[in-house]
Amino acid sequence: MTDIKGAHPDGIVITTCAQRPDLIPRLHEISDGWPPFMTHDAIANALFDQVADDFPAYCVVATDSDRVVARGLSVPFDAGSEDRTELPARGWDRVLVWAYADLRHRTPPTTASAIEIAVDTDYLGRGLSPRMLAALGDAVRRQGFDTLLAPVRPNAKQSRPTTPMADYVRDTRGDGLPTDPWLRVHVRAGGVVERIAPASMTISGSLAEWREWTGLPFDRDGDVVVPGALVPVHCDTAHDHAVYVEPNVWVRHRLDIGAGVHRLPSGGRLCPQSPDGLD
Numbered sequence: 001m002t003d004i005k006g007a008h009p010d011g012i013v014i015t016t017c018a019q020r021p022d023l024i025p026r027l028h029e030i031s032d033g034w035p036p037f038m039t040h041d042a043i044a045n046a047l048f049d050q051v052a053d054d055f056p057a058y059c060v061v062a063t064d065s066d067r068v069v070a071r072g073l074s075v076p077f078d079a080g081s082e083d084r085t086e087l088p089a090r091g092w093d094r095v096l097v098w099a100y101a102d103l104r105h106r107t108p109p110t111t112a113s114a115i116e117i118a119v120d121t122d123y124l125g126r127g128l129s130p131r132m133l134a135a136l137g138d139a140v141r142r143q144g145f146d147t148l149l150a151p152v153r154p155n156a157k158q159s160r161p162t163t164p165m166a167d168y169v170r171d172t173r174g175d176g177l178p179t180d181p182w183l184r185v186h187v188r189a190g191g192v193v194e195r196i197a198p199a200s201m202t203i204s205g206s207l208a209e210w211r212e213w214t215g216l217p218f219d220r221d222g223d224v225v226v227p228g229a230l231v232p233v234h235c236d237t238a239h240d241h242a243v244y245v246e247p248n249v250w251v252r253h254r255l256d257i258g259a260g261v262h263r264l265p266s267g268g269r270l271c272p273q274s275p276d277g278l279d
Helices: 021-029 036-040 042-054 091-105 128-141 155-159 181-188 207-214
Strands: 012-016 060-064 067-077 111-119 147-152 192-206 222-224 233-236 241-254
Touching (some): 021 042, 036 207, 042 111, 042 192, 060 128, 067 091, 067 128, 091 147, 091 192, 091 241, 128 181, 147 181, 155 181, 181 241, 207 233
Parallel strands (some): 111 147
Antiparallel strands (some): 012 060, 060 067, 067 111, 147 241, 192 241, 222 233, 233 241
16 A cells, blocks of 8 residues: 655655545544534534545545544535536535535536645644645545645634634735735645635524533623634524634645646645644
8 A cells, every 4th residue: 555645754654545444433533623613513513524434535644653643634526517616605514515415416526625634733833734735635636636625714813803804814924925824834835815715614503502612601692702713603692592604715726637646836825724833
């Protein structure tokens, strides 16, 4: 068996889940740091845990000896059908539903979208995020696609929840790179921002559920700033519910389908979900 990226001096090996199906049940062993409320997206709860089983050639896993330290998931879907687009406004939720509808109806896919890149918190700051992104590109390229799309979640935006996403992604450092660490990974990898996905994930629940998820009172109408949320959560006390609608950033990565092993190009302009503490 040949791994997708080859051995690395630090001993971490990245393979597709098709190459290591024995690791699929262990993909969620990593400590990924997601805030508790993010585990209550209804579409994610219905479909997310099946992705590696159903699309193993589109997913990658990193191991350090016998320890699973990172995962990268993507799904193929048909963007050419009526009422579809490559970059839907409902981003993450929409492409996951489309991928499973296409799988059920045996509809040939036309492109692929990243769903998640997650690195164990013990391995942040080691440069593993860009390696996982490149490996995910390799996996998609090997399935015959020249593009990897991604509804990117700029994690550091949680520190500026009231800033519109369109404004946030334009913020850069003095060297021209984005202020957001995860966006910087994608910029350096050559990703290009195409548009905002304004309703990429939707999480709703009763006020009691939101209190349990966040530890906050949720006792006043209006917007509630929640740690880990990219935008405020809207609270409606009269109707006893609160709703979080998360925007993401649609990014396109071009893949070199003529290469033996894909490398995401360096440079580029702007462009899921795992800052690695990189400068």
